Amino acid sequence: MNLFKITFTTILLLISSVSLAEVSVIVNSANTESFDEKTIKRIYLGKIKALANGEKVSVLTLADDAPETEQFRESALNKSNSQFKSYWSKIAFTGKGTPPTEVASNAEMINAIKSDPSSIGFINSNAVTGDVKVVATF
């Protein structure tokens, strides 16, 4: 019984620590623009398609089932995964825009952001390196 309790509490703690992990929104370190929460939201909802310098922004996301993705969509966009996908299905299948491009891992996200000055993405805050610039956390 006691063992069960301990195991249960540990699992609960593990689950909550995973879902509460902080997510950092990152851009190329050469990018000097400022990104407030509203701008980030508008970029991820396809309402802003270019940076202030006129360059087309390439929007990146982690996989749908990554905990970081769920956390980011809930806190930054105020949308669950299914709300986000429903929203984008209306846009993507009617020629109004292209949904964020998926990359496989935090490390790949960093590489992609490093190599594209007009890209934006998000990763687990624990995975942030000096190669990219953090513009917001959620």
Add this chain to the structure above:
Amino acid sequence: MKKTLLASSLMAAILSSTVQASDIDFSGYGSIRGGLLVNDDITPQYFGYDDKVDFKNESLFALQAKATLNEKWNATIVLQARGEEDFDLEARWAYLSYEYSPNTTISLGRFASPYFRNSDTQDIGYSHNYSRMPKAIYLGEEYDIIEGIRIMHTTLVGDGDLTFKGSFGSFSGEVSNTGFELDNIIQASVDYTYEWFSIFAGVLTADASFDNKTSFDNGLMQSLGGLGYSIDNSTVYNPANVAVYDMQDLYADDDRTLYLSTGFTIDYENWLFNAEYATYGIEDSFVEETQVMYVSLGYRFDQAVVSFVHQDYDTSFDYDPANSADPYINAFATGTADSLFKSDAYDAQGIHFRYDLDQGVALKFEYTIINNDLADESANLVTFGVDFIY
């Protein structure tokens, strides 16, 4: 033929060797939906189900291929197979897009015609919370396609986004095995979206021509031919061979049709409110005006959405075409109008469930009571299904 050509040339453009395979994005959507009337005094028009369960009518599969040709240009084709068409593949959308600026896109080709606010997304079941969009407005007609040009512009107004959409083009095809043409389709709409609400207004005009002359002529001859009436070159002669009617009054030939629609949505603290109203008609025809609307109130739970929907479909029509001095002709014209339109009016109340089962998969259920206004009889409809995107 025209659409096949357009579709295949776009397909060729998409698959041409200059485009790297990695530049083509494939995605898609689909629905498996079944339904039946569980208690049917009447078999309501437009709802598409009778008292036997049917899984074909509203099921569909769609595949989108989008090729990025360069920074500014892309080509997109959406191939759709509908149960109602025996899953014959159709190029529902096939267009070339030019991004004039990040806020302005011009597209050329074939699109879903935006009669109403959600006309272009009505096939994507996953995109909304209903089992199917309220039928009072979203009839899913075969002619809701336009071939032409579309321009889309978005701009920031205050803290919200204003989207302008305009289209120009035509449609020609068959509706219920009858030739049907819409020419000079001109469409414009504006949509303003702020954090938790959005409003919409749209207008569409076109010149409509039905190839229904023969069926009207035959109808008249069947009912009155025995009495000695005859038709020559669309003029009707009575048994005394006196011209008593011009059948042109019944034909729809380049008659102007006008669609007006408006709507708004609220999505606040998990409460969802949605309303749309539209009015449309063909000038110089029996149906002066069709007025349709729905309102829905919903609540979003963790993985589920429950919505109550009230919808209303009403036609107001006059008997202007029954303008002959001959009472038999007028009886025919009045009878034709009654049989075509009078039984249509209804209102309906329903409850819809959406349950998000997994990434990109939603289960749907609907129970709707349809009340026919004229007959004062009702039918209870159940639909259920799976909507998905990939």
